Amino acid sequence: MPHPYVLLSAAVSLDGYLDDTGPDRLLLSGPADFDRVDEVRASVDAILIGAGTIRADNPRLLVNSEARRAARVAAGKPPYPLKVTVSGSGELDPDANFWHTGGEKVVYTTDKGAERARESGLAADVVPLGPALDWRRLLEHLRSVYGVERLMVEGGGRIHTQLLQQGLADEVQLVLAPLFVGDPDAPRLFGPGAYQSGRLRLLETRRIEDVVLMRYEPTAPGTGLTATSADHHWLALACELAAECPPSRTAFSVGAVVVAADGTELARGHSREGGDPVVHAEEAALAKIAPDDPRLATATVYTSLEPCTHRASRPAPCARLILDAGVERVVTAWREPDTFVAGADGTGTLTAAGVDVVVLGEYEERATAPNHHLA
Numbered sequence: 030m031p032h033p034y035v036l037l038s039a040a041v042s043l044d045g046y047l048d049d050t051g052p053d054r055l056l057l058s059g060p061a062d063f064d065r066v067d068e069v070r071a072s073v074d075a076i077l078i079g080a081g082t083i084r085a086d087n088p089r090l091l092v093n094s095e096a097r098r099a100a101r102v103a104a105g106k107p108p109y110p111l112k113v114t115v116s117g118s119g120e121l122d123p124d125a126n127f128w129h130t131g132g133e134k135v136v137y138t139t140d141k142g143a144e145r146a147r148e149s150g151l152a153a154d155v156v157p158l159g160p161a162l163d164w165r166r167l168l169e170h171l172r173s174v175y176g177v178e179r180l181m182v183e184g185g186g187r188i189h190t191q192l193l194q195q196g197l198a199d200e201v202q203l204v205l206a207p208l209f210v211g212d213p214d215a216p217r218l219f220g221p222g223a224y225q226s227g228r229l230r231l232l233e234t235r236r237i238e239d240v241v242l243m244r245y246e247p248t249a250p251g252t253g254l255t256a257t258s259a260d261h262h263w264l265a266l267a268c269e270l271a272a273e274c275p276p277s278r279t280a281f282s283v284g285a286v287v288v289a290a291d292g293t294e295l296a297r298g299h300s301r302e303g304g305d306p307v308v309h310a311e312e313a314a315l316a317k318i319a320p321d322d323p324r325l326a327t328a329t330v331y332t333s334l335e336p337c338t339h340r341a342s343r344p345a346p347c348a349r350l351i352l353d354a355g356v357e358r359v360v361t362a363w364r365e366p367d368t369f370v371a372g373a374d375g376t377g378t379l380t381a382a383g384v385d386v387v388v389l390g391e392y393e394e395r396a397t398a399p400n401h402h403l404a
């Protein structure tokens with residue numbers, strides 16, 4: 030089931046706090062950054078915050094710019110994004126601003142919480158997700174029932190922490206404010222636990238008055254047969270590399286990237302690179318990694334075309350090289366056609382040897398584009 034694109038947005042102090050412990054919300058950034066947040070809100074289908082943030086800050090979560098609301102309406106969207114909150118207890122104040130401003134509202138909660146939330150007569154849809162809150166179900170529901178394709182998450186810390194730890198965030202937009210909170214009882218942005226986000230990739234830094242916006246993308250590939258947002262990123266890169274191959278009438282143009290479990294790129298390659306007229310993409314990439322590199326066992330090979338199983342030009346086909354390297358996961362865009370080898374089945378060979386192979390067919394067009402002259 031598809032999920033929306035999940036964008037986490039937060040501002041923190043230099044010592045990593047989201048707020049202080051005072052009764053009023055701590056202002057971490059200034060007008061220019063609030064306007065940037067307004068722009069991001071206008072670009073999404075829904076905004077989510079935790080029940081803790083409703084209690085602490087009583088926010089409205091509006092798109093303040095009239096021009097941005099008008100642009101949404103002109104694009105056939107409602108003027109304000111859907112407002113979403115998450116509560117286990119269902120204890121929500123029906124007088125909070127959240128329910129009385131902006132777009133439509135929905136509360137995701139537990140079966141128990143739903144009873145309570147309904148009793149208090151909230152002006153919102155109340156959706157129970159079972160005995161405990163299940164983030165995957167929540168995201169699937171938002172996509173399938175409310176048509177949410179882009180979700181902005183505005184905190185608090187408990188929400189951000191869970192989404193990153195469960196590998197469900199696609200982007201983090203973090204604003205660092207030049208002040209200290211210094212109170213250990215204040216809420217932190219990210220709590221303890223096991224994060225599935227790998228070493229995040231820095232997409233952008235931007236100075237906004239005296240704060241800095243950092244945009245990150247989590248990178249760690251998930252395990253098994255489920256594709257993560259990182260898989261999409263790396264496979265798209267492999268397809269881009271395929272376009273860099275010197276053209277050939279007798280061989281495919283393929284790109285490959287080898288990525289460690291923590292999201293570090295170990296090597297990349299493409300067909301016929303470096304003046305070698307017969308080298309394959311996966312072969313070229315793997316040759317750049319020491320065979321005893323301990324990261325290979327948990328790495329993923331991304332390749333625009335599935336690894337080959339027969340080749341005349343070299344003794345070992347790429348499926349063999351991958352097995353010899355000890356790599357246990359491959360993500361590819363395109364199953365090999367019968368152009369040069371009848372019945373090629375790299376995916377079958379690898380799967381039979383215990384490798385997880387994920388085929389993301391939506392990238393097939395990008396993978397085949399540099400090979401159209403062979404058809």
Ligand SMILES: NC(=O)c1ccc[n+]([C@@H]2O[C@H](COP(=O)([O-])OP(=O)(O)OC[C@H]3O[C@@H](n4cnc5c(N)ncnc54)[C@H](OP(=O)(O)O)[C@@H]3O)[C@@H](O)[C@H]2O)c1
Nearest residue numbers: 039040048079080081082116117118162184185186187188
């Ligand atoms: N600087 C910023 O960018 C920013 C942004 C937002 C918030 N904040 C600050 O963050 C603070 C609030 O953060 P917070 O961590 O306390 O609250 P929060 O993350 O907003 O909300 C936590 C609440 O969400 C519900 N919840 C979350 N995960 C759940 C799960 N797995 N199962 C069931 N319920 C779940 C629970 O509601 P119930 O209690 O109803 O069960 C929980 O108490 C405030 O001080 C606010 O000012 C700062």
Ligand SMILES: [Zn+2]
Nearest residue numbers: 309337346347
């Ligand atoms: Zn090959």
